[in-house]
Amino acid sequence: MATSELDKYSKPSVAVDIVVFTIMGNELKVLLIKRGQPPFAGQWSLPGGFIQIDEQLEGAALRELNEETGVRDVYLEQLYTFGNLNRDPRGRVISVSYFVLVDSTKIKPFVTGKENISEVQWVSIEKLPSLAFDHDKIVKYALRRLRYKLEYTAVGLELLPDNFTLTDLQRLYEIILSQKIDKRNFRKKILSMGILEKTKVFKKGAHRPAMLYKFKKAKPISTFRGFKFEG
Amino acid sequence: MATSELDKYSKPSVAVDIVVFTIMGNELKVLLIKRGQPPFAGQWSLPGGFIQIDEQLEGAALRELNEETGVRDVYLEQLYTFGNLNRDPRGRVISVSYFVLVDSTKIKPFVTGKENISEVQWVSIEKLPSLAFDHDKIVKYALRRLRYKLEYTAVGLELLPDNFTLTDLQRLYEIILSQKIDKRNFRKKILSMGILEKTKVFKKGAHRPAMLYKFKKAKPISTFRGFKFEG
DNA sequence: ACAAAAGTGTTCCTAATACACCCATGA
DNA sequence: TCATGGGTGTATTAGGAACACTTTTGT
Incomplete structure (x- = not known):
């Protein structure tokens, strides 16, 4: 060289x-x-x-x-x-x-x-x-x-376990953006993206069980609007 | 050192x-x-x-x-x-x-x-x-x-002279994005941003004169959504 | 008068927002 | 039975998209 x-x-x-x-x-x-x-x-x-x-x-x-x-x-x-x-x-x-x-x-x-x-x-x-x-x-x-x-991306999912409830996801958004989000609007928007899939499992807790979701595709490894570099 | x-x-x-x-x-x-x-x-x-x-x-x-x-x-x-x-x-x-x-x-x-x-x-x-x-x-x-x-920014203005017509600006967008844009919608959107200012000058040509506009503020020197680095 | 570019509004549709109640469970 | 978080729909508003004609000028 x-x-x-x-x-x-x-x-x-x-x-x-x-x-x-x-x-x-x-x-x-x-x-x-x-x-x-x-x-x-x-x-x-x-x-x-x-x-x-x-x-x-x-x-x-x-x-x-x-x-x-x-x-x-x-x-x-x-x-x-x-x-x-x-x-x-x-x-x-x-x-x-x-x-x-x-x-x-x-x-x-x-x-x-x-x-x-x-x-x-x-x-x-x-x-x-x-x-x-x-x-x-x-x-x-x-x-x-x-x-x-x-x-505008699903990058937040990287911060959650493979299975999570919609409430988990909403809490994540609220923490990062430091603002409250309306539950119905949040679910509507996230689900309309078509990136989440229901598992058949429920998260049990002290109260009503919540449906666990998972991310549909391979997790995104991208850098700018879906554009992959140096790979 | x-x-x-x-x-x-x-x-x-x-x-x-x-x-x-x-x-x-x-x-x-x-x-x-x-x-x-x-x-x-x-x-x-x-x-x-x-x-x-x-x-x-x-x-x-x-x-x-x-x-x-x-x-x-x-x-x-x-x-x-x-x-x-x-x-x-x-x-x-x-x-x-x-x-x-x-x-x-x-x-x-x-x-x-x-x-x-x-x-x-x-x-x-x-x-x-x-x-x-x-x-x-x-x-x-x-x-x-x-x-x-x-x-989502006014960065395109960097490619034009200080004074320009709305048609000039639209042509610039059309060239860069390689697609036609509706004239009325384009003007509505650009003007609603509130970043342009009419000059009192017209561009004379072979046909009806066009109003020249200029950018209102100091031209933006930013790197990411208005965030300035290393300055 | 005509060719060419300038300029201008309304309708439609989609997406974002605001908002309140019933449900299922464990204790 | 009650406390707690899970889950759902509708009405309103704002912004984007589609669309055509009149105006002003030079030749």
Whole structure:
């Protein structure tokens, strides 16, 4: 591989940063890690890290996420590439950001092997601390994208188990959009999309059992209005 | 600047590639350059190049565009970051792609000082040759984004002079979306957005003069639903 | 006077909204 | 039997789509 031309000038570093969302209880949460080393030692930040020379961008995002937090098998989508000159005090670092949605029932306890992480935690979007680097901006953008996509895609299903009730789904929308939704209108709209299928199972609880639904097709792995990249 | 940690591993190169759209005659055109050097010597490709270590991403895109084609003062928006391992035969190159809209009346004749470019040309989107690298994919994505944004933003105004008739604007929509639009519905919708303002000037021609309009506010420089980054 | 583009309203249909009661179950 | 969440329909409104003729100018 002839890299001579490419090596003429000093290069920036390339990192990935990942905004992982999940719904826990009645809150939308983001996965944060407490940095164990400078810069920003002791401060909260997004999971992420430098990509390897022989590694796909998405692969790097998934690897970092798994190494740092044990989270696997998730919906992943590229967000935006942040490249301000001074976003990292160590030098020029360009960060390709991703957003990830994960069903909280599939999350296992954190087992991180990384020495430079002192803590991993799910933090409510309402109670975010100030984050390292420009990660505040990245989270803000990710949240915007999540809310926006919820309106015209079925992406929200990535946050639920395979079988769920319509009330579960509505609660998810209400939490993410932080607003109440009319039950009848919500059901009408969701069902008219034709993406849900009744199972023959009911969820039993303290009260009237609720029909469980499942998503019809293979879960969507797309990035922009159904357009699939780099696959 | 402590770059020791960053330099432990070999780094990918980072490039920008730019899809520049304009309307000429009755066609949507993209700016292409014919490569003068390997790889892909003699083949058409998008304008672009490697970023410098002390240069903003957007700045690099604008610089490359200006150096290669003389195009300046344009609407610029980040598209997507392509990073497949083998997208460049020279080695690992990650490309941050941008899309640019430029009013064709503001384009000056090309004066490129770069030795590695043998030709610069505006090519109709209908007659694109097969492009170098993964640039076909980038153009496809850019076109998709342009069509999509046209539906819910005023981004199309970037392709027109400051003053324009409603017929000019409608023609622009028809060319980009490649479909006829009803004149009355189009005017109703555009005017109801409240973003246009009548000038007191008429465009004289062979027939009945048409009212010239202009855009009300500062032209939008945004990347995603009005959200401004890195600014 | 005529050719050519400018300009203008109404009807229809679809989709979003607002809104309230009965049902099935476990305790 | 009652407390709790599950489940259902209709009337109104707003926005998008279909559709044709008159006006103004230059030649």
